[in-house]
Amino acid sequence: MSDVVTLQGYLGTWAAEDDTRKAVAAAVERMAQAGVAIADMVARGPLAEHFARIRGEDANAAGDAQKELDVIAEEAIVSALKAAPVAFLGSEESETPIPLNAAGTLVVAVDPLDGSSNIDTNVSIGTIYSVLPYSAEAFPDPVEALKQKGTAQLASGFLVYGPSTLLVSTVGAGTQVFVLDRASGDFILARATVEVPAATKEYGINQSNIRHWAAPMRAYIEDCLAGKDGPRGKDFNMRWVGSMVADAFRIFTRGGVYLYPGDSRKGYGEGRLRLIYEANPVAFLVEQAQGAATDGKTRILDIVPQKLHQRIPLVFGSREEVEKIASYY
Structure with a gap:
């Protein structure tokens, strides 16, 4: 030992x-x-x-x-x-x-x-x-x-x-x-060294809210659901625990992408996760593990907080998939 x-x-x-x-x-x-x-x-x-x-x-x-x-x-x-x-x-x-x-x-x-x-x-x-x-x-x-x-x-x-x-x-x-x-x-x-795989066939999102999402997020998920017969040309699995640390650890273990977008419901327009308390620390961890983290378009770590309890949409995980999601916006 x-x-x-x-x-x-x-x-x-x-x-x-x-x-x-x-x-x-x-x-x-x-x-x-x-x-x-x-x-x-x-x-x-x-x-x-x-x-x-x-x-x-x-x-x-x-x-x-x-x-x-x-x-x-x-x-x-x-x-x-x-x-x-x-x-x-x-x-x-x-x-x-x-x-x-x-x-x-x-x-x-x-x-x-x-x-x-x-x-x-x-x-x-x-x-x-x-x-x-x-x-x-x-x-x-x-x-x-x-x-x-x-x-x-x-x-x-x-x-x-x-x-x-x-x-x-x-x-x-x-x-x-x-x-x-x-x-x-x-x-x-x-x-000793965690590396999030660059590519993935797995995403995590609360898909029951799809009717509330903006068009780019709906389009991304619909393309994933189309599987190998759709524009992505491959089948995807969906995983969603509803506890971000559990979902994040799965991604650090085997790859994947986590999505918590803003949506049209009252109080959800700017997302639900906190920039300072949740998004920033997870983004730092993900980038240090060769992954990526954005609000859908912009790198999380480059965003200047405006409020102590500011909320933000969050996408993180396998780098290629995070970049693919950004291309929908």
Whole structure:
């Protein structure tokens, strides 16, 4: 077992004596630690029935129904990051940035519990995070620090709470997968280099909404459905979990493309996923794994956030298919 590489060991080697990298490594390690605590809570399932309960009549800062475990997950992350050089935490669950360490050189954006609507159905859910540089001089308002373009990210990742607890991580040196070893409590490197296949015959979308989509998205899906007899000349499979971290991990494992377009329904015109908390971190991971991520046309990492809880359409996965989708617009 001498060749086992832990998350701490991997990050320590990557960071070496660089102060910025050491700060990033500390933040990622603390996010992983929070993930262990959240995974334990998720694993209680029906034994903690109140976790799936919606909190009153209120929605979270992003306008979604807020469950008890959403809030508990955020609290676990806040507690963990207090031991890292993180000045502020931006969370999908909170209206404004949460202050942590005044001397911190980083800000972190999180979706504490992605896919929480699936808690009571025992579907894999997860935590998504993004790490960005910060200084009080450059960003007197911490909101502006969180609104940096995706290209400014120093690290990003997501945890999946499923049959195993996984961390998909990048610090800008490719994308790696770590798995939680319950015996030791360590995250162990399982895949040192993740590469999303460039081509695919698999797509993931909630096709029941096809009547609400704009013409380019409808045309793309209709061409896929036509299979080898249509203009694409090949048959496609469709996969859709409805929990983005689960759908994303499938794509990191075997390729494919994920689509969550905007549509004509009230509140869906600009998409439903958050640019800062979901799209940017996943886009960074995908690009580091040789894939691509767009809003249908424009590279996600080039989009300047205008609002803290801004929503956006999202397409990511196998590069050739993402580029093909853009050609429909």
